[in-house]
Every structure is written in structure tokens, then in C-alpha cells.
Amino acid sequence: MKKHPLLSICLLALSLFSLGAQADDHKDTIKVGVLHSLSGTMAISETTLKDTVLMMIEEQNKAGGLLGKKLEAVVVDPASDWPLFAEKMRELIEVHEVDVIFGCWTSVSRKSVLPVVEELNGLLFYPVQYEGEESSKNVFYTGASPNQQAIPAVDYLMDQGVKRWVLAGTDYVYPRTTNKILESYLKLKGVAEKDIMINYTPFGHSDWQTIVSDIKSFGSMGKKTAVVSTINGDANVPFYKELGNQGLSADDIPVVAFSVGEEELSGIDTNPLIGHLAAWNYFQSAESDANDTFIETWQKFIGNDTRVTNDPMEATYIGFKMWAQAVSKAGSTEVDEVRPAMYGLSLPNLTGGTAVMNSNHHLSKPVLIGEIQDDGQFEIVWQTEGEVVGDAWTDFLPESAVIVSDWANPAINCGNYNTKTKKCSGQNF
Amino acid sequence: MRNFVLLLILFSSLFSAGLSWSNDLEIKSNTLSKQTFNDAVNGLSSKKFTQKKTYIQAIAESKDPRALVILQQLLDSKIYFLKKTKTIVIAELDGKNAEIWNAISGTNLGILTKRKIKKVGINNKLRRQLKVEIAKLSLGSPSKKIRTQAAEEIIKGIDEVGLQLFTDRLAIEKNESIIKIMQTGIALYAFNNGSVDEQLGAVKILSDSLYPVVKNTLKKGLKDITGSALSTKKLALKHALEASIEKIDYKLSWYKQAENIFFGISLGSVLLLAAVGLAITFGVMGVINMAHGEMLMLGAYTTYIIQQIMPNATAYSPLVAIPFAFIFTALVGVIIERSIIRHLYGRPLETLLATFGISLILQQAVRSIISPQNRAVATPDWMSGSLQINPALALTYNRLYIILFAIAVLIGLMILLQKTRFGLQVRAVTQNRTMAKAMGIRTDWIDAYTFGLGSGIAGMAGVALSQLTNVGPNLGQAYIIDSFMVVVFGGVGNLWGTFFGAMTLGIANKYLEPMTGAVIAKVVILIFIILFIQKRPRGMFALKGRSAEN
Numbered sequence: 013m014k015k016h017p018l019l020s021i022c023l024l025a026l027s028l029f030s031l032g033a034q035a036d037d038h039k040d041t042i043k044v045g046v047l048h049s050l051s052g053t054m055a056i057s058e059t060t061l062k063d064t065v066l067m068m069i070e071e072q073n074k075a076g077g078l079l080g081k082k083l084e085a086v087v088v089d090p091a092s093d094w095p096l097f098a099e100k101m102r103e104l105i106e107v108h109e110v111d112v113i114f115g116c117w118t119s120v121s122r123k124s125v126l127p128v129v130e131e132l133n134g135l136l137f138y139p140v141q142y143e144g145e146e147s148s149k150n151v152f153y154t155g156a157s158p159n160q161q162a163i164p165a166v167d168y169l170m171d172q173g174v175k176r177w178v179l180a181g182t183d184y185v186y187p188r189t190t191n192k193i194l195e196s197y198l199k200l201k202g203v204a205e206k207d208i209m210i211n212y213t214p215f216g217h218s219d220w221q222t223i224v225s226d227i228k229s230f231g232s233m234g235k236k237t238a239v240v241s242t243i244n245g246d247a248n249v250p251f252y253k254e255l256g257n258q259g260l261s262a263d264d265i266p267v268v269a270f271s272v273g274e275e276e277l278s279g280i281d282t283n284p285l286i287g288h289l290a291a292w293n294y295f296q297s298a299e300s301d302a303n304d305t306f307i308e309t310w311q312k313f314i315g316n317d318t319r320v321t322n323d324p325m326e327a328t329y330i331g332f333k334m335w336a337q338a339v340s341k342a343g344s345t346e347v348d349e350v351r352p353a354m355y356g357l358s359l360p361n362l363t364g365g366t367a368v369m370n371s372n373h374h375l376s377k378p379v380l381i382g383e384i385q386d387d388g389q390f391e392i393v394w395q396t397e398g399e400v401v402g403d404a405w406t407d408f409l410p411e412s413a414v415i416v417s418d419w420a421n422p423a424i425n426c427g428n429y430n431t432k433t434k435k436c437s438g439q440n441f
Numbered sequence: 442m443r444n445f446v447l448l449l450i451l452f453s454s455l456f457s458a459g460l461s462w463s464n465d466l467e468i469k470s471n472t473l474s475k476q477t478f479n480d481a482v483n484g485l486s487s488k489k490f491t492q493k494k495t496y497i498q499a500i501a502e503s504k505d506p507r508a509l510v511i512l513q514q515l516l517d518s519k520i521y522f523l524k525k526t527k528t529i530v531i532a533e534l535d536g537k538n539a540e541i542w543n544a545i546s547g548t549n550l551g552i553l554t555k556r557k558i559k560k561v562g563i564n565n566k567l568r569r570q571l572k573v574e575i576a577k578l579s580l581g582s583p584s585k586k587i588r589t590q591a592a593e594e595i596i597k598g599i600d601e602v603g604l605q606l607f608t609d610r611l612a613i614e615k616n617e618s619i620i621k622i623m624q625t626g627i628a629l630y631a632f633n634n635g636s637v638d639e640q641l642g643a644v645k646i647l648s649d650s651l652y653p654v655v656k657n658t659l660k661k662g663l664k665d666i667t668g669s670a671l672s673t674k675k676l677a678l679k680h681a682l683e684a685s686i687e688k689i690d691y692k693l694s695w696y697k698q699a700e701n702i703f704f705g706i707s708l709g710s711v712l713l714l715a716a717v718g719l720a721i722t723f724g725v726m727g728v729i730n731m732a733h734g735e736m737l738m739l740g741a742y743t744t745y746i747i748q749q750i751m752p753n754a755t756a757y758s759p760l761v762a763i764p765f766a767f768i769f770t771a772l773v774g775v776i777i778e779r780s781i782i783r784h785l786y787g788r789p790l791e792t793l794l795a796t797f798g799i800s801l802i803l804q805q806a807v808r809s810i811i812s813p814q815n816r817a818v819a820t821p822d823w824m825s826g827s828l829q830i831n832p833a834l835a836l837t838y839n840r841l842y843i844i845l846f847a848i849a850v851l852i853g854l855m856i857l858l859q860k861t862r863f864g865l866q867v868r869a870v871t872q873n874r875t876m877a878k879a880m881g882i883r884t885d886w887i888d889a890y891t892f893g894l895g896s897g898i899a900g901m902a903g904v905a906l907s908q909l910t911n912v913g914p915n916l917g918q919a920y921i922i923d924s925f926m927v928v929v930f931g932g933v934g935n936l937w938g939t940f941f942g943a944m945t946l947g948i949a950n951k952y953l954e955p956m957t958g959a960v961i962a963k964v965v966i967l968i969f970i971i972l973f974i975q976k977r978p979r980g981m982f983a984l985k986g987r988s989a990e991n
Contacts, residue, residue, distance in 0.1 A: 051805060053915050055813040172566065183960050213959040216919045218910040219711070221704040221840070222954045232653030234661070246815065250910045253820070257827055257837040263569040280911075281819045286518070287565050383564055386518055387534075391562040393490070 041084040042077070042345055044069055045104035047115025047125070047136075052092025057245070057324070058117050060275060061139060062087060064325045065114045067313040068332040078339050086110050094124045101125040105132045111345035112137065112335055114328060119143060119186050126151070135347045137335060139327035141270060141292075143189035147404040147417035147427030150347070152354065152373050154331040155324060156293050158193050159403045164379040165268045165291035166194060166240065168394050172266075175235040176207045178227050180243055183212040187242035190270070194240060197408045207235070217247045220254040228258060231265045239267040248272055249280045256284025262383070263287060274320035277388040285384045293377040294326035295390040298363040306362055320388070326362050333359050334369055355420045365399055371420035373427070374402025478503040482511060482529050482545055485561045486522040493567060501574035509578045511544060516571045520544060521558040532558055577602065580610050588619050593832075596626035597654050604630045625650045629658055637674045641681060648685035651696075651833040656689050696833040701951055707840035709947025710847035711909065713940060715920040716927035717851060718899035720939040722892055723928055726871065728782055729793045732800040733924060734917025736896045739773060740766040740903020741912045742807065745816045756821040759904055766900035774896025778889045786888075800917065807914045815913035824908055843905050850901060855936055857894075867891050871934070930970050932980030941981055 046065050048058035069083045077083055086108045090097040097116065104110045105128070112135045116122045119142050129136050129150045141156040166177075179194055181187025191210060198208060209230050211223060231237035243251055248269065255267065268289040274296050277285070296307065306329065311317045338353040339345055358368045361377065368376040376399040382390025404427065405415040414432045418424040426436035481499035484492065497515070500508050514520050514531050521532040521541070530541040530550060539558055541550045563571070576594035579587050595603040607623040614620050624646060632643035640662070647655050663682045666675060715737060722730045743766040748758045777799060785792045824842055827835040858864035869877040870887045878884050906916065923946075931942025946966060953962035977983065 050813075051808065055808060056815060056913065056915075059813050211958065214963060216915070217959060218919060219708050219950075221707065221837075222701070222951055223959065225700060225704070226955065232657070234654075234657035246911045246913065246915065249815070253839075253909070254837070257825060257839060258835060259827060259829075261568075263565045263572065266565050275814070278814065278817075280815065280817050284825070287568055289565075383562075385560075391560075391564075393562075393564045 040081055042079070042081050042339075043108060043110040044083055044085050045108065045110035045113035045115070046085055046087045047090060047097065047100055047104060047113050048117065049092040049121075050087075050089040053245075054092040054117055054121075057275065058092075060322070061114070061117070061324055061328050063314060064310070064328045065332065067310060068329065070313065071309065072332075072336060078336055079343065079345070090115075090121070094118075094120050097121040097124045098128050101128045101134070101136075102132070105129070105134045111135070111347075112350075114139065114331065116140070117324075118184075120184065122151075123185075133347050135335075135350060137328070137331035139324045139331055141323070143186045143193075144404060144406055145189060145412060147373050147419075149351070149419060149427060152331060152334075152369065153402065153404075154327040154334075154375055156377065156379070157374055157402045157404065158190055158406055160293060160377055160379055160400050161270050161291050162190050162194055162240070163197060163408075164396060164400065165270070165289070165381060166197065168289075168291075168381050169238045169240075169266070169268060170201065172238075173236045174238040174266075175203075176209075176231065176233065176237040177203060178209045178211065178230060178237065178239040180211045180213070180223070180227075180239055180241050182215055182217070182242065182244040182247060184215070184244070187212065187244070190242050191240075193406050193408050200408065213243070213247065215244065215247070217243075218250045220251045221258075224251070224254045224258050224260065227265065228260055231260075237265050239265060241267050241269040242271065243269070244271050245276070248276060252280070252285045252288065261287065262289075268381070272384075273322035273324075274388065274390070275322045277384065278320050282384060282386055282388045286386055288384050289381055289393075290384065290390060291379060291381050292323040293379060294321075294323040294361070294363055295380055295382045295392055296321045297382070297389045297392060298380070300362060300364045302360055302364075303362040329362065330359055330367050330375065334367075352420070363395075368399065370401060372402070372404045372417035373419060374404055376401045475503075475505065478505040478508070479545055483527070485515070485520065485529055486527045490564055490567060493561070493563070494570060497567065497570055497574065501578065507545075507547075509575065512571055512575050512578070514544075515561060515563065516568065516575065518560060518563070520561040522561060523553075524557055524559055529561070530558065573598065577606060580606050585616055585619070588614075588616070589622065592619055592622040592626065593652075596622060596629060596652065599626050599630045599633070601630075625652065625655065629655065632658060632662060637672075637678055641674070641678050644678070644681045644685050648681075648688050651689065651692060651831055653832070656686065656693075659686050659689070693833050696831070700834055701955075702948065703836055703840070705948030705951035706944065707837075707844055707947070708951055709944035710844045711906070712923055712927050712947055713943035714843070714847045714850065714902035714905055715899075716924040716931075716939055716943055717847075717854065717936070718895040718897075718902065719924045720928050720931070720934075720936060721854075721895035721898065723925070723933070726888065726891055726895075727789075728786075728892070729789055729796065730782075730892075730895075731793060731797040731921065732777065732803060732917075733796075733895075733899055734919075734921035735800045735803040736770045736774065736899035736917070737903040737906055737920055738807065738912075738914065738917040739770050739803070740900030741818070741907040741916055742811065742816070742903075743769050743900065744904045744907040745818050745912050748818060755819045756823065758819075759821060759824070759908060762904045762907075763901050766904045767897040770900025770903070771893040771897030775889050775893040777896075778892035782892065783885060783888065800921075804914045804917070813914060815911045818907045818912050820908055839908050843909070846905055850898060851936065851940060854898065858936070863890065926967070926970055928980075929974065930980055932982035935980075935982040938980055938982030945981075 044065065046062050048062040049055050050059055050062060066085055069085050072078065072083050086104060088100045088104060090100045101113065104113055114137045116125060116138050117140050122138055125136065126148055130148060134150055136151045137154055138151055139154050141161050142153065144157040177198055179191045181191055195208060195210065213223065227239060266287065266289055268291060270291060272290050273292060307321055310321055311319050334354060334357050335350070337357050338350045342349040342353040344350070354369050355371045356369065358366045361367050363378060363380065365378050370376060378399050379396045380392050381394040382392050385391050404417040405412040407413045414430055416429050416431055417427040418429065419427065428437040428439060430437065477499055481496040481503065484496040487493055497512065500511055519531050520529060522529050529544040531544050532539040532541045534555060537555050538552050539555050540552050541558065542548065543550055572594055576591035579591045582588050582591065595606065604627060607626050611620065611623055614623065628643040628646040631639045632647065635643065644659065647659060659682055663679065663686065666679050671679065718736065719730065719733045722728050722733065744759060744762040747762040747765060748755065751758055781795055781799065782792060785795060820839065824839045827837040828841065829835045858867060866882050866887050869880070869882060870884050874884055910916065927942045927946060928939060930946065932938030950962055950966055953965055957965060
């Protein structure tokens, strides 16, 4: 609800000013690029992450900055336009000469900036859960890979006695890849072809009558059925509404979603959703002192004491803190020095436990399953024993199972190493 | 107010159990079961779901009159416990505070801050269990609806307890449809546990039922009959089963068709609502209004704002929002027409670009003023759920009301255009602007009013959409293409064309979707329209006469 027009004007002025006075500026500040859409379709999700980075910068500056310098945010708006992401990335690195970039949400925007950030040797922290199958030298992935979200969620449901599976998703790269992985995983676990239903819908699909009716008849065959949803963004609300209206409750056919978090729920009437599930590495309802402090700081920063926190925010938090640690450790903001300093760094999670950055540029994090409550929060019903190591290349697709990523081992030193042919493909994505 | 509501819930649920608090105080004889009841309720503060499960079982079996209330409140997630003493309480949250009642004694414990209490969390397994137990306890409820739901819940997993409840209830139940459900349940039990003769008898009763559990049971029964040398009885049972399943499948396929047509009509009416405003501005005036979708969005936001103003009357807010949305968006429409579009008449390309600009401005304005986040618009109770015609066919209420609303809007609009002076002037201006001017009609004001009317109708459609989809800055974009498709396909300048265009596209889409999937269905429809337009460039219902020639 509350925005900070003044803040954004100040920032704009600052960044304009810094344009004019770059040479002097560069010496006593460390520039942090923020590449999140502030307009267009993705603004709904990405604006929050921009605010999170600004908050982290403010906190860091209060604590004395880094290497004796103040941090300075450079905010650009790629406007949910994928090619514009690449242009803005180039602008951040070449014109503003930022030392690190926090940004991107959709996989397509990440794919769009990848060649630029690799060419210019930038450093990007990507904070959103994604389909995996990538490990770039210049990107750290602080969100979940499929084995940190989708696979544990399916394991949980199997444990609950689910025998039939609907894989429903929006028609783009993340759901397609995730469902491909899940399908082969389910088959590996002995689920028959006829017990899996796969369905794709366009972006922003709002008429779910037929699909929900199909799910209903698919689920009324006497075997316990669950929906694994990779439905993206806006399309979720009408989907859940239709489920509720057609009388499918969570105890009949639970839906486990990978893109529905506290932020998305804050925009909807949660009554038809109660009991449906989500799998994340973080829930606002997690009980820990670090989380309480984080929520409090966030609500104070944003000036709204009902504002929620979510998983990509935690991923941004971990990414930022780790980067700051790595810079202190390396004593420099040069990408080539910060990158090796990142490996093996650890940081307390907001949910308790410790996140560790692995040499495949993915984190070790716990996986949590939560059930949606009437207040838009999640009741954590299950969580993994310890942390799960993020896997860049999935073990459940034959072509990816043989590939590993390791940027610390000098014998491998690439993001796409084939353990059979003992070669790097040269392409990290 | 809140206390009152909660007390009302408490008492009404007590009443529905057929008992009351005071009665309960008199039942002191059975202190032992009372003790187990209290222990079980207190046990709910446990962290483990497996333990909660046994306590719920104990509460349900305690025969305590308060059991139903406790279980219902637990299902509605109103049961909390005090963090300090672990006392189980019923809480009604109000902002940061909560008013609490002792769950066992029912005494009001006053108002506490939310931080001092913690919810008794439940998961889906417990929810399932609660529903079954509540159903078993509420088969004697005075409400027909609750009894029906209870009976339907019990037959899903019919067991001895359920059978006993049904046989007891059958003696006193008067309602035909509930008797039928219970007979189905008894037959299911007989089929699952009885001899071949009993099974044969049960199949006869079951073959009339459309409950999924019946079909699954029969299918499983058929699968269990194996081997080549079957006794005559078994053979008869096999044939009876095959015949019943076929009968059920046949009926189901018909209901599936009916359901599909309903889906098609409801999608059609959404398209109609979204497009009918455009049919006026684009069809009648010839203005390519790319900001039409944003008028839908503004209408939806009006619903949200009305709901913020009157938070206690969710049931009426969409109705109240309809006139407000109309007036507000009509006003915006008139302002846009007066300030921009009137300077661009006769220059379609520039109008297109200008209105596209307006649409971006309106979207970003909403993002900056209200929020880039979607807003929650609550659905009133009378619009949620569905009208259960039989176990195989249910029509969702929100869609039903929107179909009615769409028809009402269309009829109203036709009356306005055909029977009123304003309508006459609008038609005159569209047919021959110069002549109308010569007759003394102030054509520029008619243009403004017409544009306002089209926008206003879009605003009303926005109210309807707020009940179906997200209320957010992007709402309009999702509908603008579809709206143009409907208008072009139906025929420019003809409301009947818009109506048939919307319905055809809606139903065609719903028939294609199960076959091809939602993505391909959209593509196929688009290709179909392109080909159709090649053949009939003026759409299904082309305007005839001189005005159509220019």
C-alpha cells in the first residue's frame, strides 16, 4: 500500500547526480545495482525485492558500510520487458559501473541478461526459485532449485498417501522443465502413466471451469489425488476460486504450489484456499529470533505493520549478506576476488539452521511445506531434517544426471561438466 | 458486534446439536466421559498431529454435547491455546487483539493481545477426519442442508458406525432426498461386505446413483470378479455390474455435456460483458479504444474501494458498486473523449496510439496511487459455492449470477438505444453525422455521452470481473484482445452480433479446451476468426445500408 515517492525521487536524483560525478563518486562508495521491474506485469512481485535490497543497503550503511565505504543503490526499471533486462544490465555495468547486481524474477529475464553479465564479467544474485539446469560463473542462485522445492513437496504428498498426480502449470520454461523433472521422478517412483495428468495454460488464464472440472473427475477415481501447481502469478487466484466454488477442498484434492507465497496471498480472499499447500525455503510464520527481527525491520522500513515477508525476500537477504561477507573477506569488490570468496560461506537462515554457498553457485537450504491459513499465513506442517544442497543439474533427467557444476575445483572449473565424457560443454546454461 | 456474532455461532451450533449449555450442566452423572472429554480437549495443545488425531477421535466419541461445537470451531481454525497455561480457548481475532472464551466451560476470558495465544494448527488429514466426525455428529441437525452434507460425507467412507447412524436415522428421517442418500450408503455397505445375493440387491439400488464413490465401488467390484468358471450367481452379478456401470457412464456423459455448455455460456457472458461497452465505442462510434480494458479495471477497483468503505456489508458491496462503477468510469470516459479523442476523429491510427497511451497512464496511475499489488475483493456468500443439481452436475453461483447480469446489461442497453430519445440521437449520429447535425442534434455532445456510456458499461463489467479474477493493474490487458475479437467477429455496430459473437466464441472455446488444451484452443479460435473475417469482413451480423458503406 505505502510507497515511497520521496525515496524514489531521491534515488533518481542520486543516480542522476552520480552519472555526472562518476569519477569522484566511485572512490568512496560501493555501487549496488538493482534490476527489478517496477512497472509492467512483474511489478507486483519485483517491487518488493527492490525495496528489500534498499532496506539491506540502509542496514549495511547504518552498520558502517563495507570496507569503510558507504553503499549506494542504483535502481533501474526493466519494465517487465525481457530484452530491456539485457540493456539495463549493460547500462548498470558499463555506465554506472556497479560492483554487484541484485535482480531478475522470471527465468526468461535471467536468460536474457546471462550473455551480458558473462561478457562484462558482472556479478548477479538471482533470488527466485527456478527450474535449475544452469550454473553461470557470474550468477549466484539464492532461490530454490527443483530438488529444494518440487521434489521434497512430491515426497511429502506421497507420504500422505497421494497416488494420482495432476501437474498443472503456466505454459513457459519454468513449469515445463519442472514438470518434466517431476514426471520422470514420479515414474521412477512407480507411478503409472495414466495416473499423471499434465496440463498447461496461457499466462493470466482466468477461466478455469473446464480444467477444474477435469481435475475433479480425474480425482474421483477412488485414488487420493493431488495437484502440483506451477501456475504462475495472477492466474492462481481465479484457479483457487474455481476450486472452492466447484467444491474441491484441500482435504479432497490438495494443491501444492511453488509460486504462491505470503505476498501473493495478501491480494486475495484466502478462505477458499485454506489447507492448500506451498513448498518454500522460508515462511513468514517460521519461529526464530532472526526472522522476528527481519519482519520488524522490514515493516518499519516500508512503513506498514501488516506488510508480509516471503521466500524470495529471504533469498535476497541471504544473497546480500553473503556478498557483504565475501567482500569483507576478499577485501575488494572486484568480481574475480569476490566470487571465490563466496564458496563455503555460511549464514544463519531466517528459519533457523544455516545456509551454505556451494561451489555450484547454489545454496544449501531447508525445505518447508506449509498449509495456507485463513489469515494468509502458512502453518508449517513438514520440513526437511537438515539443509538440502541445491542441485544445479537435476538427477532425474537422463541428459542432466551426468552433468555437474563446480567452480571451485580447478580440475572442473565450469558450470556444465559431463562426468562421462570428462568435458565441459563450454556453455553454462 | 464480534462477540455477538461469535456467541450466535456458538449457540446456533449448540442448537443444531439439539442441546444447550444448561442441559449439559445437568448431565453430571457421566463424570467419567466428562473427564475424558476435558482431557481430550486439553490435549489439543500438543504439537504432534498424530496426537491431535487421537484426541479428536476421543472428543468425537465422548458423546459430550459440546463435542460438535469444539470440532466445528477446530475445523474453522478458531481454537487457540494460551501460550503460558496451555488452556484451550476459542478466540475471535480483531486486529492485534483477540477476545477469548474457555473452550470447556464457555466462560468469557476477556480480551488479550494476539501474541499471547497460539492457534491449534491442523493439517489436511485432520481436516478430513474432522469433517467425517462432524458429519457423524450432525446427522440429527434440524437443518436439511447440514443433514444432506453429513449424509454425503458419511457415504464417502461408509463403515459400521456410519451404517448404524443411517439405520437409526432412517426411522425418523422425512426428507426424500436424504433418505435416498442414506439408502445409497446402506447399499454401498452391503455391496462391500455382503454375500453375492446381497451384492446383487445392492447393485440395483446403486445403479441410480451418480456419486463418484458408487461408480468406483462398482468398478472395483467388477474387477474383483475374476476367473473363467464363474457360478451362475457370480455371472449374474457380473452382468448386473456391467449394465449398471454403463448406465451410470451414459448419464455422466450427458451431464458432462450439460456442464460444458454451461461453462461455454458463462465464458460467453464474461466476454459479452467485457465487449459490449467496446461494441458501443468501437462498433457504434468507430473509435478504436485501446483503453477499454482499463475501464474494466477501474470498475473492478471501484468494487474494491466500496468494499473498503463498507467492510461490514460484503454481501451487498458488489451490488452497491455497480452504479458507482458506472458513474465513475462513465465520467472518466467523458473526460477522455472531451480532452483527447474528439480531436482525433477520423484518424484511426492516431486514436489507437493515443488510447494505448491512455491505457498505460491509467495502469501506472493505479500502480502509483493504490498499489502494484493485486487487491483482495471478497466474494459475498451468496456468490460462492455452487448450485448442486445432482452429484454429477453443479453450477457455480458466481457464474450463474454473471450470466444473469450480462443478459440484464444487454437488454437494458438495447432498450436504451431503441426506445429512448438519447438512443435515437445516438443512432442518428452514427448513421449520418451531417444530417443529424442539420436536424439540430448536438453531435459532439452525443459523441461524449456515447463514449461515456460505453465506458460506464465497461465499469459495470469490471464489477462482475472482480468476482472472477484478480483486481490488479493488469486486469484490463487480459480482456482487451478478447473484447476486440468478439466485436469484430460478431459484426461492428450491432449488439446482437456482439451477443452471438461472445456466445459462439465462449462455447467453441469450451468444447475445444478438453480436446486440445487451453493454449491451443486459443490459437485455434484466433485462426478461425481470421479465416472467418476473410470470408465475411463485416462479421456475423453486418450492418446493411448506406452507413455501412463508408
